[in-house]
Amino acid sequence: xxxxxxxxLMLCGMALAQGTxxxxxxxxxxxxxxxxxxxxxAFTLFDLVYDSLFxxxxxxxxxPELVDTYEVSEDGTVWTFKLHEGAMFHDxxxxxxxxxxxxxDYYKANEDFPFANGYTSYxxxxxxxxxxxxxxxxxxxxxxxxxxxxxxxxxxxxxWSSYPAGSAATEFENLEMIGSGPFKMTEYKQGEYVRLSxxxxxxxxxxxxxxxxxxxxxxxxxxxxxxxxxxxxxITEMPNTAVVSLRNDPNxxxxxxxxxxxxxxxxxxxxxxxxTCPADxxxxxxxxxxxxxxxxxxxxxxxxxxxxxxxxxxxxxxxGTGLIMDGMGEWFNSSLEDYVYDPxxxxxxxxxxxxxxxxxxxxxxxxxGSRDLSFRFYWPNDVIEAPRVAELLSQMWGDIGVKLELQAxxxxxxxxxxxxxxxxxxxxxxxxxxxxxxxxxSVLTSDEIPTGTSETGYSNPExxxxxxxxxxxxxxxxxxxxxxxxxxxxxxxLPYIIPYYQQQVQAFRTDRFSGWITDATKVALEDPSSLTQxxxxx
Amino acid sequence: xxxxxxxxxGWALLTIAFVLLLNFFLFRVMGxxxxxxxxxxxxxxxxxxxxxxxGLDKPVINCFETLNPIKASLNACGVNPFNTQFAAYLSNxxxxxxxxxxxxxxxxAELLTERLWNTLLxxxxxxxxxxxxxxxxxxxAAWKARTVLDYSALVGSLTVWSLPxxxxxxxxxxxxxxxxxxxxxxxxxxxxxxxxxKRLGDIGTHLxxxxxxxxxxFIGEYMLIMRSTVLDVLxxxxxxxxxxxxxxxxxxxxxxxxxxxxxxxxTIVALNLGFTVxxxxxxxxxxxxxxxxxxxxxxxxxxxxxxLQGAFLLLAxxxxxxxxxxxxxxxxLDPRVRLA
Numbered sequence: 001x002x003x004x005x006x007x008x009l010m011l012c013g014m015a016l017a018q019g020t021x022x023x024x025x026x027x028x029x030x031x032x033x034x035x036x037x038x039x040x041x042a043f044t045l046f047d048l049v050y051d052s053l054f055x056x057x058x059x060x061x062x063x064p065e066l067v068d069t070y071e072v073s074e075d076g077t078v079w080t081f082k083l084h085e086g087a088m089f090h091d092x093x094x095x096x097x098x099x100x101x102x103x104x105d106y107y108k109a110n111e112d113f114p115f116a117n118g119y120t121s122y123x124x125x126x127x128x129x130x131x132x133x134x135x136x137x138x139x140x141x142x143x144x145x146x147x148x149x150x151x152x153x154x155x156x157x158x159x160w161s162s163y164p165a166g167s168a169a170t171e172f173e174n175l176e177m178i179g180s181g182p183f184k185m186t187e188y189k190q191g192e193y194v195r196l197s198x199x200x201x202x203x204x205x206x207x208x209x210x211x212x213x214x215x216x217x218x219x220x221x222x223x224x225x226x227x228x229x230x231x232x233x234x235i236t237e238m239p240n241t242a243v244v245s246l247r248n249d250p251n252x253x254x255x256x257x258x259x260x261x262x263x264x265x266x267x268x269x270x271x272x273x274x275x276t277c278p279a280d281x282x283x284x285x286x287x288x289x290x291x292x293x294x295x296x297x298x299x300x301x302x303x304x305x306x307x308x309x310x311x312x313x314x315x316x317x318x319x320g321t322g323l324i325m326d327g328m329g330e331w332f333n334s335s336l337e338d339y340v341y342d343p344x345x346x347x348x349x350x351x352x353x354x355x356x357x358x359x360x361x362x363x364x365x366x367x368x369g370s371r372d373l374s375f376r377f378y379w380p381n382d383v384i385e386a387p388r389v390a391e392l393l394s395q396m397w398g399d400i401g402v403k404l405e406l407q408a409x410x411x412x413x414x415x416x417x418x419x420x421x422x423x424x425x426x427x428x429x430x431x432x433x434x435x436x437x438x439x440x441x442s443v444l445t446s447d448e449i450p451t452g453t454s455e456t457g458y459s460n461p462e463x464x465x466x467x468x469x470x471x472x473x474x475x476x477x478x479x480x481x482x483x484x485x486x487x488x489x490x491x492x493x494l495p496y497i498i499p500y501y502q503q504q505v506q507a508f509r510t511d512r513f514s515g516w517i518t519d520a521t522k523v524a525l526e527d528p529s530s531l532t533q534x535x536x537x538x
Numbered sequence: 539x540x541x542x543x544x545x546x547x548g549w550a551l552l553t554i555a556f557v558l559l560l561n562f563f564l565f566r567v568m569g570x571x572x573x574x575x576x577x578x579x580x581x582x583x584x585x586x587x588x589x590x591x592x593g594l595d596k597p598v599i600n601c602f603e604t605l606n607p608i609k610a611s612l613n614a615c616g617v618n619p620f621n622t623q624f625a626a627y628l629s630n631x632x633x634x635x636x637x638x639x640x641x642x643x644x645x646x647a648e649l650l651t652e653r654l655w656n657t658l659l660x661x662x663x664x665x666x667x668x669x670x671x672x673x674x675x676x677x678x679a680a681w682k683a684r685t686v687l688d689y690s691a692l693v694g695s696l697t698v699w700s701l702p703x704x705x706x707x708x709x710x711x712x713x714x715x716x717x718x719x720x721x722x723x724x725x726x727x728x729x730x731x732x733x734x735x736k737r738l739g740d741i742g743t744h745l746x747x748x749x750x751x752x753x754x755x756f757i758g759e760y761m762l763i764m765r766s767t768v769l770d771v772l773x774x775x776x777x778x779x780x781x782x783x784x785x786x787x788x789x790x791x792x793x794x795x796x797x798x799x800x801x802x803x804x805t806i807v808a809l810n811l812g813f814t815v816x817x818x819x820x821x822x823x824x825x826x827x828x829x830x831x832x833x834x835x836x837x838x839x840x841x842x843x844x845x846l847q848g849a850f851l852l853l854a855x856x857x858x859x860x861x862x863x864x865x866x867x868x869x870x871l872d873p874r875v876r877l878a
Binding site (some may be wrong): 017020022030031033036111112113114117118121167171173187189190191192193195211213215216217218219221222226228231378398412451 | 587588644708719823827828833
């Protein structure tokens with residue numbers, strides 16, 4: 001607080017508690033109930049206040065958290081977890097295997113818990129063998145057991161058992177938020193702020209600081225201003241446009257990298273045909289030219305991904321090849337060679353395939369002359385950079401004689417035209433993902449066409465078989481090989497063009513706390529890894 | 539007199555009943571909120587379970603499965619009219635239950651009362667300042683008509699009146715935080731542990747910029763109306779008489795001009811309440827002021843119907859009531875209304 005207004009009602013230069021780190025974000029948690037929460041801000045708090053059996057590290061690997069040692073039976077269905085000694089809940093009760101078994105059972109019993117319930121779908125039975133041993137029996141062996149346990153936070157049985165599964169469980173606000181993690185809940189004002197204090201008795205990672213305050217601000221621009229004026233010490237999000245100016249501030253450091261939950265922007269081609277069109281909901285009005293691989297390849301050659309990243313994201317993205325993001329570590333196939341940006345090759349592909357501009361209006365027609373290569377191009381109106389990307393694509397593809405009719409749609413309207421009705425030509429949308437590649441791979445399987453998860457209507461028996469194979473392959477190396485092969489098929493068949501994988505930008509003040517983790521693969525300064533490690537600068 | 543009040547109240551009740559109906563249909567046109575849960579981790583069965591929890595699996599109203607214009611269909615006419623979202627809405631309202639927020643799963647009534655006071659504080663401070671300053675400016679400008687003072691007040695008022703509220707707010711926010719060190723958001727310093735007067739001072743610091751924005755945006759209108767009304771009044775014969783009697787300028791303005799010019803101001807203040815809310819939505823969003831406006835803004839983005847319905851009902855009732863009060867105030871300000 002250098003500049004201060006000295007007027008009667010100002011309390012200028014109010015002393016800041018030295019050990020309090022103030023974090024600014026533009027969102028806020030939806031609820032403190034780990035079962036019903038949806039927003040990532042809520043999960044940020046859960047990670048700080050609760051422990052789970054395993055933790056997702058910033059390098060993308062999965063490491064034991066509450067678990068000390070674990071083993072799995074020969075057939076992969078019985079998992080035995082031995083818990084760490086000394087874990088305590090914030091109210092002083094010890095955390096035992098009974099709490100773990102209770103929590104996993106609880107998530108399984110509540111079918112309308114959005115995420116947690118899904119993670120338990122293969123759990124057959126859970127039992128506490130003794131005070132520190134938990135046995136989980138699966139209905140079938142799965143290759144990604146550990147990633148199912150990342151977000152199943154361990155709840156105190158002595159509190160949650162009074163809220164039995166059903167409406168009592170979903171309506172419980174959990175304002176006290178008793179967990180066993182490195183921070184304790186002290187005060188919560190919904191939509192305004194959250195105060196957490198350090199749990200100095202944590203068995204493994206007691207924080208150095210005393211308190212965290214998360215404050216919600218109106219927009220990302222205001223966040224940048226709050227960091228600049230020193231009203232907060234760290235911001236979890238910011239607009240790409242502020243990067244240059246913050247770089248010049250000597251007291252601020254920027255951190256850029258893959259987000260904790262890796263995300264992908266995808267350009268979706270409607271490739272449904274009369275065989276694959278869903279019987280119930282399908283309208284399948286896609287442009288016939290998009291069924292031709294030559295056309296999709298030409299569009300790929302005409303897409304200058306680097307320019308898109310430069311202009312629309314101000315350089316903060318990496319060019320993409322498939323639905324598996326570069327932030328997914330070993331699952332990302334880094335050996336693939338993308339289609340090079342080469343408008344001439346694109347023109348040649350279209351010429352050779354018979355798509356010529358015979359009436360000289362600058363837009364090519366189908367080989368039989370029936371229609372123009374003019375595509376409806378939709379995007380959701382809640383994606384900030386999308387209009388710029390659409391404009392750029394319209395220019396780039398216009399150069400090879402392909403016309404786009406651009407239109408932004410409300411996400412709800414977009415869902416209606418998208419899938420499973422397939423009433424579009426091209427949509428630009430996106431996904432963000434769990435650490436496990438299973439879901440992202442399922443998006444292109446034939447089984448998902450009628451459910452609405454498949455956005456393209458792409459159907460390839462070879463791909464479907466590989467999908468089934470990776471879902472049951474327990475050897476990580478072998479599974480990785482299959483997953484890589486599936487990405488090669490995606491790129492070869494081009495149901496999507498992937499313009500980029502987004503990057504996360506965060507920033508912190510260098511004059512208040514030291515020890516932020518800035519060199520990991522993933523960027524998450526709000527992760528317990530940073531917040532338990534930082535120290536106040538004297 | 540009693541008859542007049544009863545008639546006014548009757549109309550007010552009718553208006554509120556109409557708002558109740560409109561309220562229901564208005565929000566359902568936006569579509570199904572569970573559609574926003576497009577997330578790889580969600581299974582179809584889970585989404586279905588969530589829809590059941592909030593009653594979204596039922597048809598909106600007899601004959602209409604949904605009111606989303608793209609998906610609306612007439613195939614649900616056979617359903618029991620009492621097993622619809624509309625029936626549930628009405629019966630809950632009769633019980634005084636505003637429902638549970640889809641987003642935070644908290645009771646709407648609790649959510650709204652928590653934030654109502656903050657908005658009243660902001661609107662109250664902003665409006666009172668705007669009214670007082672606007673009236674004084676208008677009076678002075680009319681008295682000094684066609685002088686530099688009048689023209690600068692006029693141009694100034696027109697300028698701030700035509701500025702977009704959110705834009706003015708953002709400018710003030712950046713200016714105030716940069717040069718005056720004022721806070722960028724919130725209602726008070728979090729965890730400051732302040733009490734009593736010091737805490738009030740802290741809240742005042744946070745309230746300063748939003749109130750300033752509010753005042754600037756509304757000053758123009760009050761000033762312009764005051765000025766033109768007073769100009770009218772000043773040309774009346776009784777003002778000439780007053781001058782001839784040797785009354786001071788202050789007395790003429792206070793006792794003769796102001797009293798007569800109050801009628802249009804009362805009308806505008808009451809009518810403005812609706813716009814005040816629109817202003818509050820923008821200002822609270824810019825300044826992260828935890829009030830009703832911010833709640834509405836957030837709820838729209840999340841399609842949180844119960845919150846929107848509750849907030850709109852609350853606002854509609856207050857605007858209608860404000861107008862009833864304005865009508866009744868006339869009878870005291872202007873004896874002619876009483877006779878009519």
